Amino acid sequence: MWFCTYFRAMQCFVNVALYVSKWYCYRSMFFQGILQQPGDFLKISVPAIIYMVQTNLIYVALSNLDAAFFQVPIPLLCLVFTFYLH
Numbered sequence: 696m697w698f699c700t701y702f703r704a705m706q707c708f709v710n711v712a713l714y715v716s717k718w719y720c721y722r723s724m725f726f727q728g729i730l731q732q733p734g735d736f737l738k739i740s741v742p743a744i745i746y747m748v749q750t751n752l753i754y755v756a757l758s759n760l761d762a763a764f765f766q767v768p769i770p771l772l773c774l775v776f777t778f779y780l781h
Contacts, residue, residue: 698746 715721729736752767 700750 711724712721715724
């Protein structure tokens, strides 16, 4: 369950490392993006953490409920979020 989330995070780090050819550039880019700009980092990390928790709760709900009952709340979830955004 948590493996997919960690795999996505590692995939992002690998993609950035492939984009930046030298290790010291990657390290300075990483520290510049996180430590020198903590406000931007928090703006990005809060929705990411909420998405991660939501995804893991969906996996837990799917493992504990039958599929027919589970398919009803998910479209309602999208509909409720749409109303909250407007």
